[in-house]
Amino acid sequence: MSEGTKVAPPVGLLAELTHRCPLGCPYCSNPLALEGRVDELDAAAWGRVFREADALGVLQVHLSGGEPASRRDLPQIVGHCAEAGLYSNLITSGIGLTEALVNNLADHGLDHVQLSIQDSEEASADHIGGYRGGHAKKLQVARWVVATGLPLTINAVIHRANVSRATAIVELAIALSARRVEVAHAQYYGWALANRAALMPPREEADAAWAAVEAMRGKLEGTIVIDHVAPDYHARTPKPCMGGWGQKTLNVTPSGKVLPCHAAETIPGLEFWTVKDHSLGDIWRNAPAFNAFRGIEWMAEPCRSCDRREIDFGGCRCQALALTGDARATDPACHLSPRHDVVEAIAKADSAPAIAPGLLLSRLRAGAGESVRRGFLDMPPRPRRSSTAN
Numbered sequence: 001m002s003e004g005t006k007v008a009p010p011v012g013l014l015a016e017l018t019h020r021c022p023l024g025c026p027y028c029s030n031p032l033a034l035e036g037r038v039d040e041l042d043a044a045a046w047g048r049v050f051r052e053a054d055a056l057g058v059l060q061v062h063l064s065g066g067e068p069a070s071r072r073d074l075p076q077i078v079g080h081c082a083e084a085g086l087y088s089n090l091i092t093s094g095i096g097l098t099e100a101l102v103n104n105l106a107d108h109g110l111d112h113v114q115l116s117i118q119d120s121e122e123a124s125a126d127h128i129g130g131y132r133g134g135h136a137k138k139l140q141v142a143r144w145v146v147a148t149g150l151p152l153t154i155n156a157v158i159h160r161a162n163v164s165r166a167t168a169i170v171e172l173a174i175a176l177s178a179r180r181v182e183v184a185h186a187q188y189y190g191w192a193l194a195n196r197a198a199l200m201p202p203r204e205e206a207d208a209a210w211a212a213v214e215a216m217r218g219k220l221e222g223t224i225v226i227d228h229v230a231p232d233y234h235a236r237t238p239k240p241c242m243g244g245w246g247q248k249t250l251n252v253t254p255s256g257k258v259l260p261c262h263a264a265e266t267i268p269g270l271e272f273w274t275v276k277d278h279s280l281g282d283i284w285r286n287a288p289a290f291n292a293f294r295g296i297e298w299m300a301e302p303c304r305s306c307d308r309r310e311i312d313f314g315g316c317r318c319q320a321l322a323l324t325g326d327a328r329a330t331d332p333a334c335h336l337s338p339r340h341d342v343v344e345a346i347a348k349a350d351s352a353p354a355i356a357p358g359l360l361l362s363r364l365r366a367g368a369g370e371s372v373r374r375g376f377l378d379m380p381p382r383p384r385r386s387s388t389a390n
């Protein structure tokens, strides 16, 4: 695609401010090779990225991580976002936030907070995150956020260890005065892909949780908005991943690489440009990685002639690669994929009842490019440590 070719602007930008995080959730969407603190963009560089995003047409910035509160300059970064006229959403575990910092972020123009919880039950939640006292801290953070008047969304990833409490998670979000709750069945990329056999619930449990949360929807209209993300491996058609490759959003990594999705670096041969060398607009329009799967020209059959090709865009490129070895293939989550049997076989095998202890990869204590193995349901959470941002 040449300079000047018309490409519709993105709506959202995910700013991964850091990959540092005090938690070690086994489904983390960060890459297995974490970027280190020394490579992180500074606040001024993020300010430039936000101005370029605004010029490009971006409306919303999701300030994410890792844990964004691991950065001492988070208020300045939020301020740069507000100065650029962008709606800012802080995606946080809550660990590292204090009441004073929440108020400071609100004063710097933060618009919304999305707070993750690991479960509705404290012991299980702390175990999943690998952080003793984490759940209680999150409940406290939720109260501070609501007290500032900022809208609050609660987000929880659903997997084998908490699938029976999906509705209790919605009830907890209501008790915390959240306006929205996202109940997202685990998506298997990065750390979650490595831990898939320990995370995937049996199909009947996933189906029951799905039906129970859907049943709450009507009853809770006007009380809370429920965003519900389906379990891919049990679906009939795939999700429209990222709203289509290079169509709605872009991700900027802590070091400034710009990706079409959080897992794009798993696809071999793609060339990623960085905000250090190019403007965001140039990257969005011309970077080879963004044009690799834009539109429908790249599609093979059965997607190419399917009437859903501009609805789900053939599903997820990263999942197609991970499960078939070919990023151009139809996402095998689709029942029309010639490789759909792969998904069915994995769903059956990985949701078997036994969980082998010690199989889980955790990013706890992991530095850049490192990972640590730990048991999931059999290891006590590590002791609480200071929540001061490092």
Ligand code: SF4
Binding pocket: 237, 238, 302, 303, 304, 306, 307, 308, 309, 310, 312, 313, 314, 315, 330, 331, 334, 335, 336, 337
């Ligand atoms: Fe979507 Fe392709 Fe399946 Fe059609 S064949 S439903 S476009 S993934």
Ligand code: FES
Binding pocket: 189, 241, 242, 245, 261, 262, 263, 264, 315, 316, 317, 318, 319
């Ligand atoms: Fe990369 Fe779906 S996560 S396209």
